[in-house]
Amino acid sequence: MEDDKAPPPPQPQPELAGEKRKREEASPDEVAPSAPAAASGEDAAISGRHPMWKTSLCSFFRRRGAGAEGCSHGESCRYAHTEEELRPRPDGTWDPTSDRAKKLRKVAAEAQEEAEEEVTVDDQSLDKCLVGLPRGWTADRLKAFLQDQGISYATAKKKKGMTVGFVTFENVEQLANAVQVLKENPSGGKEIKIADANRRSHQKVHAEGPASDNGTATENGSSAAAGEASALEVVASTKRSARDAVTPLAHMPYNDQLEHKKHSMAQILKRLTRNARKACPPAIPLPNWILKSKEIGGLPCKLEGILESPIVNGYRNKCEFSVGYSLEGKKTVGFMLGNFREGVTAVEEPVNCPNVSEISCKYAQMFQDFLQSSSLPLWSRVDNCGFWRQFTVREGRCSTEAVLHNTESQISEVMLIVQVCSTDVDETPMKEELDKLSAALIQGATTCSPPMPLTTIVVQDHKGISNAAPADCPLIPLLVPKGDQLEGGAEDKTRIHDHISNLKFSISPTAFFQVNTLAAERLYTLAGDWANLNSDTLLFDICCGTGTIGLTLAHRVGMVVGIEMNESAVADAHRNALINGIKSCRFVCGKAEDVIGSLLTEYLGSPQQHIAASVTNDTNINEETIDGLENDDENMDSSTEKHDNGESEQPGDISVDRPTCASDEEIKGDSVERINKEVDSSPDEHNEAAGEQNLGEASLINDDSTDKAAADSLDHGKTCQDISSIPHNNMLASSACQFKNVVAIVDPPRVGLHPTVIKALRTHPLIRRLVYISCNPDSLVANAIELCTPTSEKQEKNKGNRGWRSMSAAGLARQRTKSMPNSEPFVPKRAMAVDLFPHTSHCEMVMLFER
Numbered sequence: 001m002e003d004d005k006a007p008p009p010p011q012p013q014p015e016l017a018g019e020k021r022k023r024e025e026a027s028p029d030e031v032a033p034s035a036p037a038a039a040s041g042e043d044a045a046i047s048g049r050h051p052m053w054k055t056s057l058c059s060f061f062r063r064r065g066a067g068a069e070g071c072s073h074g075e076s077c078r079y080a081h082t083e084e085e086l087r088p089r090p091d092g093t094w095d096p097t098s099d100r101a102k103k104l105r106k107v108a109a110e111a112q113e114e115a116e117e118e119v120t121v122d123d124q125s126l127d128k129c130l131v132g133l134p135r136g137w138t139a140d141r142l143k144a145f146l147q148d149q150g151i152s153y154a155t156a157k158k159k160k161g162m163t164v165g166f167v168t169f170e171n172v173e174q175l176a177n178a179v180q181v182l183k184e185n186p187s188g189g190k191e192i193k194i195a196d197a198n199r200r201s202h203q204k205v206h207a208e209g210p211a212s213d214n215g216t217a218t219e220n221g222s223s224a225a226a227g228e229a230s231a232l233e234v235v236a237s238t239k240r241s242a243r244d245a246v247t248p249l250a251h252m253p254y255n256d257q258l259e260h261k262k263h264s265m266a267q268i269l270k271r272l273t274r275n276a277r278k279a280c281p282p283a284i285p286l287p288n289w290i291l292k293s294k295e296i297g298g299l300p301c302k303l304e305g306i307l308e309s310p311i312v313n314g315y316r317n318k319c320e321f322s323v324g325y326s327l328e329g330k331k332t333v334g335f336m337l338g339n340f341r342e343g344v345t346a347v348e349e350p351v352n353c354p355n356v357s358e359i360s361c362k363y364a365q366m367f368q369d370f371l372q373s374s375s376l377p378l379w380s381r382v383d384n385c386g387f388w389r390q391f392t393v394r395e396g397r398c399s400t401e402a403v404l405h406n407t408e409s410q411i412s413e414v415m416l417i418v419q420v421c422s423t424d425v426d427e428t429p430m431k432e433e434l435d436k437l438s439a440a441l442i443q444g445a446t447t448c449s450p451p452m453p454l455t456t457i458v459v460q461d462h463k464g465i466s467n468a469a470p471a472d473c474p475l476i477p478l479l480v481p482k483g484d485q486l487e488g489g490a491e492d493k494t495r496i497h498d499h500i501s502n503l504k505f506s507i508s509p510t511a512f513f514q515v516n517t518l519a520a521e522r523l524y525t526l527a528g529d530w531a532n533l534n535s536d537t538l539l540f541d542i543c544c545g546t547g548t549i550g551l552t553l554a555h556r557v558g559m560v561v562g563i564e565m566n567e568s569a570v571a572d573a574h575r576n577a578l579i580n581g582i583k584s585c586r587f588v589c590g591k592a593e594d595v596i597g598s599l600l601t602e603y604l605g606s607p608q609q610h611i612a613a614s615v616t617n618d619t620n621i622n623e624e625t626i627d628g629l630e631n632d633d634e635n636m637d638s639s640t641e642k643h644d645n646g647e648s649e650q651p652g653d654i655s656v657d658r659p660t661c662a663s664d665e666e667i668k669g670d671s672v673e674r675i676n677k678e679v680d681s682s683p684d685e686h687n688e689a690a691g692e693q694n695l696g697e698a699s700l701i702n703d704d705s706t707d708k709a710a711a712d713s714l715d716h717g718k719t720c721q722d723i724s725s726i727p728h729n730n731m732l733a734s735s736a737c738q739f740k741n742v743v744a745i746v747d748p749p750r751v752g753l754h755p756t757v758i759k760a761l762r763t764h765p766l767i768r769r770l771v772y773i774s775c776n777p778d779s780l781v782a783n784a785i786e787l788c789t790p791t792s793e794k795q796e797k798n799k800g801n802r803g804w805r806s807m808s809a810a811g812l813a814r815q816r817t818k819s820m821p822n823s824e825p826f827v828p829k830r831a832m833a834v835d836l837f838p839h840t841s842h843c844e845m846v847m848l849f850e851r
């Protein structure tokens, strides 16, 4: 039996392999700040490897951006073949060309930007950063400096190589003293600035929150795709327990957690005002909301509070458990204690993690018990080999009323996803092992008291090195829900169901679904209330996933148009419309940036048409405005590089074959016709219309007959068609918008909306109201800068965003506003934080923009 803990097989001398390639090593000044050196060169040296082993990226990787196909040195190459394989250098710094180093440089740039603003001195903001410190200083040197200056503090942290350090003060007096002293006493003639340290870990919100960050469960999110370097993250080291790693706020009373999050959100929102002020062209008067921001402490609009989660424990309906070795060397299914990139590989059981349900814990335990005697090896993140990789438990709950009484007992369906890598394993032993696992899980669920629901088991065969499996990764069903087996195409049938606002949602293995269903219901209701909906509303649900927002609000609008790039999620959305009897909707499969332009034109007419129509009445609109709108690609789209470099929900930015899809039915008919408008019909009526059946009590195998009926009426092979094939006449016909009220609700992944989408929304004069749901306030602020900053009559040509790598997201957004076509800016009206992730520092934010 192979064992991850065994020393790695002897490696050829690293100096020989790959050494002949010339490469520039970074000078100490160039290198980015570092992670703890724990797992870096020191470890490598101890295990007999060269201290610089895998501390630089292989040039093949740099050139191709993925893997290192073509590197003749293969595994013996001393250079890293992926960002994940990359290790910190012995001095704790990272290859300056790596994403990690670039992001750290960005953090430093953001800290510098913060330092230019006035520092907040109150007892809610005692975490500060010091900017402009000598790179060579260690934490001890920083502490000595503070002592010399008579500055008292609670903690001081700094890594060699960074120009930023972090100081936490015990009270506001200590802080005020530090601000005063640093203002008066430059160090060696060089000013050290003190700035607000927004704990960026709060902002690194993976769309699904902390315990599902693709194989890890750190507060900071650690998948290569989702992990964003942060200065505080760098300082953070291995946590003592899974509870500390996954739920760092669990020690605080819930009310304190809410206060803490609200405060963080307010700090981040203030950046919108500061940046829009900076970006406003000198010849244009500052908008009123900026002028009035002084009255509300610099906020762009009122932050109305924070909505609490209806349940605070066991709320997660999805947990991605890592598979690995505990600190004691035991095969464990649970959460990683830290960030792999910082060398932490230990996995600990999800004991006392208050956000995880008991059912998920029990399944994790069952799988862990099974692994103890499995003949196949665990996946090793260090050597990128092994078989068992990850274990995901997804739960579906009955309808809302029932859940409020007892969360746990209302988990009625469970999907288990076992991620493996079949690369070095023959088919027969693999099948035998998976059959054994399936039998063990079914037996475990049945013999539990009370028995646990188990609806489906799926194996995901992920052969890539990165943690995040691509959406098209093969899925092998091990246990298929009863009733589905007869239909064939079993892969398509592996799904569970959950309920939001009394609607039933079908969820396939790779589709996004908010992890806290009850809090999500509040979030969607709030978004709907702010969107000011009525039967004359056309609602664009941008990044719609399985259609949750559009469908829960469908009874309040005339028509919903959803856009989503994940094919399975779009298939789920179609199915969900059918099983809930909602017809006034359409779901389009494609990246929003690829389809938004044509969809807006199809439903609303082009911006140019509207502007041209108003030119006769309004002499302020000139030809340049119209030109600006027409020169889409020239002006904005070169900035996509930046956006794509961020992480999308879909690892590797999978593009769907059919860039834009609409159902045959929709295309044949008039797509803006309000079919069977169901204004004011209750959700129950929707269910009745679909012949909905009650799921009943938790059962081992669910009866999926409702879905079968829905599935019969779905033919995914026929549902999609490229939007470009819609006859032009049809577009023109529909361009006279039949809806008086056009609203967009956007719910993008953590990277935010693509600049093309922002531009399309901003420049279409018929979109008067936009509700932004954000899981990452950083990208919300960046997008809002572009939506809300006034533009000059004559926009600048886009200069290709030179230097964007070291720019903050806000800085880049400011730059983009210069090439935004002249258009009416949105005004931030209201903001509200919504806590979907109790015990963690993550938080959603809803913001209303109007014009």
Ligand SMILES: C[S@@+](CC[C@H](N)C(=O)[O-])C[C@H]1O[C@@H](n2cnc3c(N)ncnc32)[C@H](O)[C@@H]1O
Pocket: 207, 512, 513, 514, 542, 543, 544, 545, 546, 547, 548, 549, 563, 564, 565, 566, 569, 590, 591, 592, 593, 648, 649, 650, 747, 748, 749, 750, 754, 775
């Ligand atoms: C935060 S989730 C929101 C999903 C849905 N609104 C919900 O609440 O369940 C973001 C969604 O955006 C999708 N997505 C990511 N990038 C996208 C893009 N460029 N265009 C369209 N959809 C995208 C993801 O697949 C994911 O389903």
